[in-house]
Structure formats: structure tokens, C-alpha cells
Amino acid sequence: MANYKILLIGFIAVIGVAGFSWMNWQVRAPAQIISQANAGELVVYKSPSCGCCGDWVDHLKQSGFKVQVHDTDEMTAVKNHFKVPHEMGSCHTATVNGYVVEGHVPANDIKRLLSEKPNVRGIAVPGMPIGSPGMEQGDEKEAYQVIAFGEKGFKVFAQY
Ligand SMILES: [Cu+2]
Numbered sequence: 001m002a003n004y005k006i007l008l009i010g011f012i013a014v015i016g017v018a019g020f021s022w023m024n025w026q027v028r029a030p031a032q033i034i035s036q037a038n039a040g041e042l043v044v045y046k047s048p049s050c051g052c053c054g055d056w057v058d059h060l061k062q063s064g065f066k067v068q069v070h071d072t073d074e075m076t077a078v079k080n081h082f083k084v085p086h087e088m089g090s091c092h093t094a095t096v097n098g099y100v101v102e103g104h105v106p107a108n109d110i111k112r113l114l115s116e117k118p119n120v121r122g123i124a125v126p127g128m129p130i131g132s133p134g135m136e137q138g139d140e141k142e143a144y145q146v147i148a149f150g151e152k153g154f155k156v157f158a159q160y
Pocket residue numbers: 052053091092104128134
């Protein structure tokens with residue numbers, strides 16, 4: 001009889017631990033993707049198959065930025081984690097010094113963001129405008145804006 005009780009308690013314990021681990025995994029899944037960054041370093045999250053994202057990373061490196069690249073299929077989770085407004089969405093998401101940088105933002109605007117330090121969550125180039133860094137297609141150039149976003153809403157940061 002005593003043996004059954006021990007078995008039963010053991011069984012319940014195993015189920016409990018498994019259940020807790022599963023819940024924990026569910027909650028922590030997006031956070032496990034998120035990486036720590038050094039000061040001034042850009043941490044870029046992109047899907048492994050995104051070509052224009054890689055071209056944007058090259059643009060940043062050529063502009064003197066240190067870049068850490070993370071390939072992930074969980075871009076929706078990443079954008080939710082960094083509270084990127086839906087209408088600001090693009091292909092890749094990056095962070096630098098606590099700011100969010102969404103989409104094909106020119107390196108000079110990131111430098112300006114870091115020197116002016118405005119009270120915003122981040123800056124974005126919504127969509128994927130042709131002619132923005134990483135989206136070059138010959139001489140073709142679409143007009144686009146860099147938008148600052150945060151608690152106070154949206155503001156045009158730069159215009160091209
Ligand atoms: Cu892109």
C-alpha cells in the first residue's frame with residue numbers, strides 16, 4: 001500500500017513539473033529570442049530567408065555600426081515584444097541603446113537618433129520602400145518617411 005502512495009506522489013510530481021515547464025516555456029518563448037546588446041551596437045532580428053534585411057545589415061556595417069544579427073522565424077513575437085505598432089511594421093526589427101529600429105531606416109537617421117536621444121520608443125520606415133537602404137533597385141526611388149513612434153503617437157523624423 002505504501003509503495004502505491006509513493007508511486008502516486010511520484011507520478012503527480014512528474015506531471016506537475018512537466019506542466020510547469022511547459023507553461024514556463026510558453027511564457028518565455030519570445031524572450032529567449034531577445035538578446036542583450038552592448039552600447040551602440042545594433043541587434044537585428046530577421047527571418048533567415050530575408051535578402052533585403054541582409055542588404056540593410058551591410059549598409060549599417062558600411063556606415064560604421066557594430067551589428068549583431070539573429071535569424072528567427074518568430075518575427076511576430078519579436079515585434080510584439082518590442083511593441084512595434086502594426087502600421088509601422090516592416091521586414092526586420094532592430095534595437096540600439098534601448099531604441100527600436102524597424103525596417104529599412106538609413107544609418108544616418110539612427111546616428112541622429114542616438115545623438116539627439118528623443119523621448120520615443122523608436123523609429124521606423126514602414127513597409128519596404130524601393131530606394132531605401134537595402135531596397136535599392138537601380139535608379140528607382142520611392143518617396144518615404146522615417147517615423148518616430150512612442151507613447152505620444154507618431155511624428156515624421158526624416159523624409160526622402
Ligand atoms: Cu526588407
